[in-house]
Amino acid sequence: EDQVTQSPEALRLQEGESSSLNCSYTVSGLRGLFWYRQDPGKGPEFLFTLYSAGEEKEKERLKATLTKKESFLHITAPKPEDSATYLCAVQARSARQLTFGSGTQLTVLP
Amino acid sequence: EAGVTQFPSHSVIEKGQTVTLRCDPISGHDNLYWYRRVMGKEIKFLLHFVKESKQDESGMPNNRFLAERTGGTYSTLKVQPAELEDSGVYFCASSQTETSGPHLAGELFFGEGSRLTVL
Numbered sequence: 001e002d003q004v005t006q007s008p009e010a011l012r013l014q015e016g017e018s019s020s021l022n023c024s025y026t027v028s029g030l031r032g033l034f035w036y037r038q039d040p041g042k043g044p045e046f047l048f049t050l051y052s053a054g055e056e057k058e059k060e061r062l063k064a065t066l067t068k069k070e071s072f073l074h075i076t077a078p079k080p081e082d083s084a085t086y087l088c089a090v091q092a093r094s095a096r097q098l099t100f101g102s103g104t105q106l107t108v109l110p
Numbered sequence: 111e112a113g114v115t116q117f118p119s120h121s122v123i124e125k126g127q128t129v130t131l132r133c134d135p136i137s138g139h140d141n142l143y144w145y146r147r148v149m150g151k152e153i154k155f156l157l158h159f160v161k162e163s164k165q166d167e168s169g170m171p172n173n174r175f176l177a178e179r180t181g182g183t184y185s186t187l188k189v190q191p192a193e194l195e196d197s198g199v200y201f202c203a204s205s206q207t208e209t210s211g212p213h214l215a216g217e218l219f220f221g222e223g224s225r226l227t228v229l
Contacts, residue, residue, distance in 0.1 A: 004152075031214070034216035034217070036220075042222050044201070089216060091216050096166045097158060097166060097215055098145075098155060098216055100145075101152060
């Protein structure tokens with residue numbers, strides 16, 4: 001069974017204090033690993049797709065990386081507007097669905 | 111461009127009653143998914159439509175749940191009769207169909223969700 005574990009569950013940062021969120025996964029053949037951002041009362045918003053180990057994607061202050069067992073979402077010099085829950089999900093090659101982690105709730109204090 | 115819209119945003123019903131949730135995907139999106147998050151748990155897959163056809167309904171918890179997608183446009187998810195454990199947020203998501211390669215299930219546009227409370 002595919003599994004996704006995210007850590008930490010919650011993270012509080014001062015504005016400008018860089019950090020990383022972790023997503024560990026086990027999947028029977030990875031089709032893709034996906035990062036989403038979710039704001040309170042909203043649906044998840046797609047951020048990145050990673051397909052293979054060694055791949056990196058960047059968007060503004062966010063950079064996602066992938067190894068064979070985990071993915072990191074690096075946040076550089078975060079701002080209060082980066083506060084949200086960040087979700088990681090995987091799709092197995094044989095599947096047409098996503099398996100989600102429970103998310104990391106990020107709070108960036110001004 | 112309008113996003114994925116879901117209705118109602120919140121529904122409160124008694125155990126044993128029926129509720130129907132509706133999802134309007136982004137125009138032109140053939141793929142439509144239903145996911146849900148129950149209290150304290152991860153978002154979990156329910157089912158996947160391509161146009162009007164169910165491709166995968168392996169996540170549907172039991173036969174109290176019925177999903178339809180009329181004419182390949184909007185979709186409904188009916189819960190009948192509702193039980194306490196059905197409470198949660200039901201998300202709909204849509205995506206375009208790939209022109210080549212295997213199906214990529216992850217680059218989805220989600221709606222804001224329908225919160226269901228069963229008392």
